[in-house]
Amino acid sequence: MPTFTPISTRRSAARTAGLLLAALLLVATTPAQAITVDKLVHHIDRLWHGETSHAIMTMTVETQRYQREMQLEAWSLGKDYSLVVIERPIKDRGIATLKVEENIWNYLPKIDRVTKIPSSMMSGSWMGSHFTNDDLVRESYFEDDYASHISFEGERDGRAIYELTAIPRPEAPVVWGRVVLEIDQDTLAPITSRYFDEAGELVRTMRFDQVEQIDERHVPMRLTLQPEDKPTESTVITYQDITFGVPIERSFFSLQNLERRR
Amino acid sequence: MTERLVHGTMLARLPLLAFVAWRNLWRNPVRSGLTISALAGGLVMVILYSALLEGMVDQMIASATERTTGHIQVQRRAFIDDRDLYATLPDDWAATLEAQVDRIHVAPRLYAAGLASSKQTSYGVMIEAVDPARERQVTSVLDHLRAGTAAIDRPSGDARPRHQVLVGAQLAKNMQLAPGSELVLVTQAADGSIGNDLYRVAGILKPLSPDFDRMGVLMSITAYRDLMYLDEGVHELAVRLDQPDELTVTQDRIRQAVDGLVADRPLDELGGPAVVRNWREINPAIADMLALSETMLLIIGLIVIGLAAMGVLNTMLMAIHERTHEFGILLAIGMKRRWLLAMVLCESFFLSLVAVAVGVTGGIGMVAWLGEDGIDFSAALPDGYDWAGMVFDPVIPLHLVAGHVADASLLLIAITLLAALIPSWRITRLKPAEVM
Known part of the structure; x- marks a missing residue:
């Protein structure tokens, strides 16, 4: 499956300290960052689905x-x-x-x-x-409907993360004004995803945890969705089992x- | 005659002055006749307009209160603000309020948003649930049918009996529904599950409001509870008064009764307090229309009669101009100027009296001829017209109010006298030596 190749390449790069350093250096130059962002988005889009x-x-x-x-x-x-x-x-x-x-x-x-x-x-x-x-x-839409860029890269709350900010393309049928993802640099598993409306207000937050390695990827098994206007309410999805391919x-x-x- | 005019008190001379004025009026019958026709014609217009406006207002109030709203409604604050499904009033309030407050009828109602579905497409619908027996005591919604029957309290004759529903006319058209059609309703039930069931369309409702017409599905409270898993409570209590003119007093009484019920058994926090509103508060646009109609009537009356009064002004100007010589003689032999003025004003007063007599007769005649049944616009507007979120019949009834006729007549007399003052003023400034 050709789509898997760039992900695994990216992931082995993330695991290797030396290559990580190289990646960080590459990030500094624009064309390299574009590839990184594309790969990151591609990875996130297919994390729970694969083919x-x-x-x-x-x-x-x-x-x-x-x-x-x-x-x-x-x-x-x-x-x-x-x-x-x-x-x-x-x-x-x-x-x-x-x-x-x-x-x-x-x-x-x-x-x-x-x-x-x-x-x-x-x-x-x-x-x-x-x-x-x-x-x-629209569960996997970052690639199609958003223009994404890495808005932060480094240590936050003791974890090395990428912060991916996705802004919908003008013609995209999307309700959000902006989506901000925090992604673990080691596992490339998302940590949080925050959804903002068009006025820039935070509407809801999704948290990802209980990361498990399945085949080649690290998949968070629990997703917690928290609407901002109702702090006492939430929806939690927990995967008991997930098989790809x-x-x-x-x-x-x-x-x-x-x-x-x- | 002049002798008697000159001497004696004003009061004693008034009948004579009036007599002379009356005779003067008919010295030029064509001119006076034309002026009277103009005034009377204006009055007929004003009377017709007032009857039409009053008829429309009556129709609006009737539509607002008798078809859907009722005179008074009780709801929870959160239901009014957000249509909160869980903001309910206890089931027994309907019967308790009816027992505690005299001369009212109470009908419970429930609402929900849902989807009316088919494989190809779905329409968002507004589900309304009523208790048919109680609803009939409060509104005529169940008799407002275009097709079919209102048998929402009886199950259908299918192998697996289904609840029956009534649907809005536009929804029926969009989904190609007729009495007997199958309807799938899907909604989010009160426990978070997917409420879904199959229904039979018992009947199609005539337009009540644009929203209900497009999205309305009416069912029984039993059917609603089966669909929504909302086992107790109602969203709305609609109240009809036997005496609609006791609106404010009854509203206060209901409010007191509600306060008593809340004190006995407090409502839950989330739904907010119970709110008692009358139809004016529920449909402020209709209430505004009512207030506006009185002002509109006055303005239209002023314009129409004001225009007709221009004729009076002209007539009196001419009449006085022709008779300056005569007035000069009267002044020369000692008639007081104010008596002359009184005589001329008397002439316009008679002019307006005759116009009122003719106009009122003509106006009442026109209203009677057009009939209390009203003016029928159904050729142009077969479904009626909607205004402020409510649909009204295409037939506008005429309703003549005695007070309005009297007001219009007084208005006419007052404006005519005002118009006559200007030419009469010239008499007081006549110099007998010059005009003779």
């Missing part, structure tokens, strides 16, 4: 009014195709969300119907969590399959 992936995770939603824990099973192919199915609680078992490119459909087993999420509802909550449908559709066909991500699955 194909299969994951089992739990999602815990905590709000002022309710607490909810769901067990989810998810498949993905590239960045355009994904399928998430609720396994627990029993009441919602079998509810599936299919994403194909820009479209999202839900399959509702109780009424045996497939419904499409209209574009006007993309900013609505996904499965009652603090994630929006839009997060699902599973054999899935594109036809797996189809409406027919969505209805046939149960």
Whole structure:
């Protein structure tokens, strides 16, 4: 898989002190930095997905009014195709969300119907969590929709990090004004991701921890999403298991399959 | 005759002055007739306009209160501000308030946002849930049907019975729904899960408000609780008064009753206090329109009658100009100037009285002829017109208010007398030697 090569090159570079120094020196000159940024963004965009992936995770939603824990099973192919199915609680078992490119459909087993999420509802909550449908559709979009640059490089809170600031391209259909990622220099695993609105206000923060090495990459297994206006609320996604490079066909991500699955 | 005019007190002479004035008026019947027609025509216009305006205002109040809003509503602060799903009032308040406050009917309601879906597309909808039996006591929304029936309290005849819903006309058109169609509703339930169910469309509602028309889905409270997993509480209590003119007093009584209920059993913190609002506070645009209509009527009346009064001014100027010689003689034989002035003013007063008689008769006749049923615009506006977020019938009823007719008549008399003052002023400055 050709897309993996630059990542592993980049990662071995990060591990080797000497090469790291060389990389830092290269960063000082603009063309080299451009490559670094591109590779970094490329790496982040594919961290949880690779070419194909299969994951089992739990999602815990905590709000002022309710607490909810769901067990989810998810498949993905590239960045355009994904399928998430609720396994627990029993009441919602079998509810599936299919994403194909820009479209999202839900399959509702109780009424045996497939419904499409209209574009006007993309900013609505996904499965009652603090994630929006839009997060699902645009989950790997840095490369396409943002112009990124490394805004800080060095030690912060005792860790060597890259701070990546991503500003949406003018034509990109993105709700954020700016996204700032902190990435660990050693593992290239993200530490935090802060989302700012167009007025420059911090809207929500995502924290990444419990990093595990899977195949060639270091993947944070727990994602905590914290909306700024509701400090008591949060959504936590914990991966129990994630496998990359599973054999899935594109036809797996189809409406027919969505209805046939149960 | 002149002898009697010259001597005696003013009061004793008034009948004679009036008599002479009346005779003077008809010395030139064509001119007086034309002036009277102008004044009367203006009055007819003002009366018609007031009847139309009053009819519109009545229709607005009726639409505002009888169809959806009710006279008074009780809601939680957080529901008013954010449509907070969890900002509810206890279920038993509807019955308790009805028992504690005389001559009111209370209907509970629940709301939610959701999606009406099909495989191809989905529409954002506004779900409203009512208790059909109680709702009928408060508003006529359930009778406001374009097609189908209002059977939202009965399950459908399917193998697996479904709840039935009513949908807004525009939503029905967009989603190609007819009575009997299937509708999928998906929403985020109160426990965070995905509320979803299949429904049958029982009927299509006529336009109530542009929003409801485009997005409204009306269901029973039972159906709502099954969909939303919101087991208790209501978002809104809509109140209808038997005596709508007791609005403020009843609002205060309801407020006291609510305070009592809150004192017995405090509401949760997050939803904020319970707020009691009347329809004027809920629809300030309609209330403003009401206040505005009185002012508009006065301004239009002033303009129309003011224009007609120009005719009076002209008539009196001419009449006095023709008779300067005659006035000179009267002054020369000792008639006081103020009596002459009184006589001329008397002439314009009679002119305006005749105009009022003709105008009021004509105005009432026109209103009666057009009918209390109103002016029908349904050819041009089949769905009615919307204003300030509410849809009104295309037929505007005429409503004649006796007070408005009296006001317009008084206005006409006052303006006519004012207009006559200017030419009359010339009499007081006549020099008998010059004009004879």
